[in-house]
Amino acid sequence: MKADHVWGIVMPAQLGQAVKVRMQQQDSDLGPIVSHPRSNRWTYLIRPDLPDEVRLFAEMFRLDVSVVRTGGTIALPSPTDQCVEFRRWVEPPRCTFRPSGRVVLDAIRICAGLPPHHSIARSERP
Template sequence: MDHIAFGDSPISRCQFYRRVCDLPANIDPPHLGRIIMTAEHVWALMLPAHLGQAVKIRMQHQGSDIGPILSHPRSNRWTYLIRPDIPDDVLLFAEMFRLNVSVVRTGGTVALPSPVDQGEQFRRWIEPPRCTFRPSGLVVVDAIRACSEHCRPVRRKDAHA
C-alpha cells in the first residue's frame, strides 16, 4: 500500500480505509488528495519514533497483535491506531505528556498515507491496516510505560553550559 498501484487514487484508498478497515477517512482538501481520519471509534497514540519502535518490538515479543502503525518521517513520530478505551484521567495524560506521547481522542485528526504523498517523506505505513483490528489503547499505554525508561534518547551535554 506504500507504493502507488495501478488505479490507486485518493478516492479508492479512502474507500479501502472505510470499507475494509472501518477507519473514518475523508479526503481533505479534495484538490490536494490528502486523507485524514477524524477520531471517533478509532483513537490514536502519537509518540517519538524511537519509542514507537521499542513498543512495537515489546508488543510482538509478548504475543500482542499490533494493528495499524504509521510513520511521519519528517517529524520522526509514529502513530498507533487504537481502540478508544483510555480513561479520561488527568494523571495518565500528564504521564503521557511527559513522555512526549499525544492521545488523539474523539474529534482529533490523524493524517493517513495517501497515494498522492510525495514518496515516503510525509506519511507511510509501518504496519498497514488490513482489517478492522486495533489494539487496546491501554495495552499500548502499558507497553509505552515499560519501554519509556529504556528508550530515552541520549542527550548531549551543551558545550557552553
C-alpha cells in the first residue's frame, strides 16, 4: 500500500514486541501491526504526524528503525495469501484508528533505554 494518510514505523521484531508490551502497559491503543517473519521485522501503522527532521532520522537509524512516509510503500498481508511466512497481522486492523507516531516513538525510545522525547545534545549534533 502507498503511504499517504497512514505511515509505518518499521523495526526489528524483538524491539517491536517490547514496544507492544510497553504500549499495552501504558494503556495505549495499538492499532494495526504487521509481522514480516522472513526479515524478522514489524511494522506499526501510524498517523502521519512525525516531523521530517534529520535528527529524528539519525536517532531512529541508530536503533535500526525506519519511518515509511508519504509516497513510500508499506507491505501488508494479502487476504488471499495462505502462507504466514511472508507477512501476517500481529494486531489486525479493527477500525480506522492509528496511533500517533509520537506515541510509538516514545515507546521505542523507552524500550531502547533512551528518555522519551529524546533530543540530541548540542555536542552530538553533526
